[in-house]
Amino acid sequence: MRILQLHCDSIEYTPTKKEIKSAEEDVSTDTIRLEELVVAFVAVEKDDDSSVAEDAIFQIKNSMDKIGCKKLLLYPYAHLSSNLAPPYLAISLLKEMESSASELEVSHSPFGWTKSYKIQVKGHPLAESSKVITKKETQFLEGKKPEEEATSEALKSESKIKSFWNILSPDGTMTPMSEFNFANHKKLEILSKYESAKKRSVDEPPPHVALMKKLAIADYEPASDSGNMRFFPNGRLIKSLIEQYVTKRVKEYGGYEVETPIMYDSHHPSMVSYFNRFPARQYNIDSEGKKLFLRFAACFGQFLMANEFQLSYKNLPYRLYELTRYSFRREQSGELVGLRRLRAFTMPDCHAFCKDLDQSIQEIQTRFDLSQSVLNELGIEESDYEMAIRFTEDFYNENKKTVQELVKKLGKPVLIEMWKEKFFYFVLKWEFNFIDNLGKASALSTDQIDVENGKRYGIDFVDENNVKRNPIILHNSPSGAIERIIYALLEKAAFDSKQGRKPQLPLWLSPTQVRIIPLTDDFIDICNSLAQKISSQNIRVDIDDRNDSIGKRIREAEKEWIRYILVIGEKEATSENLSIRDRKTGDVRELSFDTFIAEFNDQTKNKPFSGLNTPKLLSQRPQLMV
RNA sequence: GCCAAUGUAGCUCAGUCUGGCUAGAGCAUUCGACUUGUAAUCGAAAGGUCGUGGGUUCAGAUCCCAUCAUUGGCUCCA
Numbered sequence: 001m002r003i004l005q006l007h008c009d010s011i012e013y014t015p016t017k018k019e020i021k022s023a024e025e026d027v028s029t030d031t032i033r034l035e036e037l038v039v040a041f042v043a044v045e046k047d048d049d050s051s052v053a054e055d056a057i058f059q060i061k062n063s064m065d066k067i068g069c070k071k072l073l074l075y076p077y078a079h080l081s082s083n084l085a086p087p088y089l090a091i092s093l094l095k096e097m098e099s100s101a102s103e104l105e106v107s108h109s110p111f112g113w114t115k116s117y118k119i120q121v122k123g124h125p126l127a128e129s130s131k132v133i134t135k136k137e138t139q140f141l142e143g144k145k146p147e148e149e150a151t152s153e154a155l156k157s158e159s160k161i162k163s164f165w166n167i168l169s170p171d172g173t174m175t176p177m178s179e180f181n182f183a184n185h186k187k188l189e190i191l192s193k194y195e196s197a198k199k200r201s202v203d204e205p206p207p208h209v210a211l212m213k214k215l216a217i218a219d220y221e222p223a224s225d226s227g228n229m230r231f232f233p234n235g236r237l238i239k240s241l242i243e244q245y246v247t248k249r250v251k252e253y254g255g256y257e258v259e260t261p262i263m264y265d266s267h268h269p270s271m272v273s274y275f276n277r278f279p280a281r282q283y284n285i286d287s288e289g290k291k292l293f294l295r296f297a298a299c300f301g302q303f304l305m306a307n308e309f310q311l312s313y314k315n316l317p318y319r320l321y322e323l324t325r326y327s328f329r330r331e332q333s334g335e336l337v338g339l340r341r342l343r344a345f346t347m348p349d350c351h352a353f354c355k356d357l358d359q360s361i362q363e364i365q366t367r368f369d370l371s372q373s374v375l376n377e378l379g380i381e382e383s384d385y386e387m388a389i390r391f392t393e394d395f396y397n398e399n400k401k402t403v404q405e406l407v408k409k410l411g412k413p414v415l416i417e418m419w420k421e422k423f424f425y426f427v428l429k430w431e432f433n434f435i436d437n438l439g440k441a442s443a444l445s446t447d448q449i450d451v452e453n454g455k456r457y458g459i460d461f462v463d464e465n466n467v468k469r470n471p472i473i474l475h476n477s478p479s480g481a482i483e484r485i486i487y488a489l490l491e492k493a494a495f496d497s498k499q500g501r502k503p504q505l506p507l508w509l510s511p512t513q514v515r516i517i518p519l520t521d522d523f524i525d526i527c528n529s530l531a532q533k534i535s536s537q538n539i540r541v542d543i544d545d546r547n548d549s550i551g552k553r554i555r556e557a558e559k560e561w562i563r564y565i566l567v568i569g570e571k572e573a574t575s576e577n578l579s580i581r582d583r584k585t586g587d588v589r590e591l592s593f594d595t596f597i598a599e600f601n602d603q604t605k606n607k608p609f610s611g612l613n614t615p616k617l618l619s620q621r622p623q624l625m626v
Numbered sequence: 627g628c629c630a631a632u633g634u635a636g637c638u639c640a641g642u643c644u645g646g647c648u649a650g651a652g653c654a655u656u657c658g659a660c661u662u663g664u665a666a667u668c669g670a671a672a673g674g675u676c677g678u679g680g681g682u683u684c685a686g687a688u689c690c691c692a693u694c695a696u697u698g699g700c701u702c703c704a
Contacts, residue, residue, distance in 0.1 A: 205696090299704090331703070334698090448704095521661070551666065552666050565664075570663095623655070
């Protein structure tokens with residue numbers, strides 16, 4: 001059976017005359033007009049039977065659910081096939097379809113009649129689709145527009161691969177997702193629903209968007225392409241600190257930092273096959289007849305580099321790392337949101353070349369620990385994210401223990417997606433998904449076991465037996481995109497705020513860590529020397545020397561989420577100790593200088609430091625209202 | 627990309643449905659006064675081709691068409 005399915009604003013048809021003997025009787029020749037409906041042009045073919053009819057109506061219903069349409073017109077249309085069923089069979093199958101779609105508002109146009117018709121088709125991607133339904137096998141091509149260029153094989157097969165969803169608990173039990181009791185795992189439930197059912201319902205902008213502007217971190221740049229952000233001094237400072245921290249951790253783990261080009265020749269032999277597999281989502285550039293594209297990850301750069309290395313098994317695992325500023329993905333405009341999903345983003349990307357599966361499995365455990373620890377230190381805890389592991393059935397059957405160990409490390413149930421066959425280049429992939437205020441999931445850390453690209457990029461090493469082999473490659477981002485970390489921190493802060501707690505950034509990331517407020521102009525000099533003393537301890541300190549009331553300046557500092565405020569007046573000028581207003585409690589404490597520095601350092605130890613990225617005196621600072 | 631909502635001063639918004647006075651307010655900015663004790667001192671000035679481009683009209687921020695951007699949903703997420 002062949003079906004051409006169109007989501008229409010309206011259709012108008014007029015039966016004109018009987019075309020065949022066995023056409024339907026008692027047909028009125030009035031014009032019929034229907035609105036807001038799906039029209040399914042149907043050609044019944046020779047071998048079709050009830051099971052095909054049932055399957056067809058099932059698929060039609062499915063896609064109508066998606067587009068939220070309840071009205072269906074079955075329109076017999078012989079021209080779709082050259083292998084038609086005899087009319088009596090066609091009529092009876094059409095009737096079967098009509099009656100089995102009873103929960104829809106369904107009708108059919110007369111069979112065997114010539115009809116004139118006028119049709120207005122909607123313009124969204126799901127509006128048009130064709131289906132071919134046969135007895136044994138079901139195949140269908142969704143959403144393919146007639147005028148569209150042939151979609152690549154990748155996209156077609158991607159829509160065909162079927163996922164099996166389960167939940168794996170730390171004790172090793174695997175439960176089908178539908179049977180799992182999510183009572184104590186609300187966020188995992190969100191992730192599961194999000195991934196498998198793809199169902200979401202939100203009607204407000206994510207809170208981090210307002211915060212990123214209010215805190216003068218980042219904003220949209222109207223003169224650029226959407227999804228390319230500008231970062232203000234505060235934002236650049238925060239971003240840079242996170243970048244430095246992640247890089248430091250990766251180097252401690254054993255990654256070697258490199259730098260590779262951001263654009264590549266799409267006709268380079270190594271690119272072609274990779275490219276055809278993952279088409280469409282890149283920025284293209286024409287340059288002197290070359291067709292270049294902007295990288296969407298650091299993979300190519302590092303693979304092409306590794307290609308040059310003379311590797312021995314003794315060198316492995318060997319790890320290359322790059323902090324890509326930027327990676328580019330030309331996501332559909334409707335998918336872009338604040339700092340969560342961008343077209344240009346900063347991605348730490350670390351590849352480990354391993355000699356065999358055993359080594360890669362050992363390596364993936366190390367990197368799992370690294371990722372978890374990095375997120376933790378960045379201020380994102382286990383309770384903020386949920387893990388998903390995806391793998392092929394074969395890999396799981398041979399490596400159950402490995403998978404279970406990862407789950408054990410996390411210590412809570414994990415969403416499992418399993419494929420019968422390997423479609424992607426990896427056999428296993430895990431990722432941590434941050435769940436935000438609106439119940440949206442987005443991936444942070446991730447790692448993959450890649451069994452294809454070693455060969456594709458001609459990377460090889462010599463093993464113990466003097467045989468050349470291709471390494472297995474792990475693809476890890478220990479933190480996920482840096483922008484997304486900021487998004488996660490802001491969403492967490494917004495959540496605190498909603499719960500009635502004071503929102504804040506981790507102290508080591510605060511653009512201003514200590515603010516000094518002179519009571520009157522007379523104390524500005526004292527403030528200056530105090531500021532100097534504090535900033536020599538690697539603390540970002542500024543002075544609000546504006547001519548505003550003390551209450552107002554405190555309020556401003558609170559609104560900037562500044563943790564420590566020092567008001568300097570007569571009392572402080574003559575005292576040994578500092579009066580420190582701690583935003584955490586709102587109280588004013590008397591501390592000696594050294595005690596304060598010790599308390600401060602304790603909270604920022606092992607974290608990178610960078611000086612104030614804006615004028616020290618607030619009177620010299622432009623007000624940024626975005 | 628599709629559907630919907632939104633777009634007015636640097637920011638947050640009123641005015642748009644029902645076309646008609648000099649397009650308003652608060653915050654921020656500038657100037658002046660005040661010299662402040664832990665979340666908003668007082669006064670004044672300046673600030674706008676109402677997202678952009680067309681159209682209808684005696685008259686357009688307001689109605690119509692197109693377009694761009696943001697947000698939400700769909701799709702997508704290597």
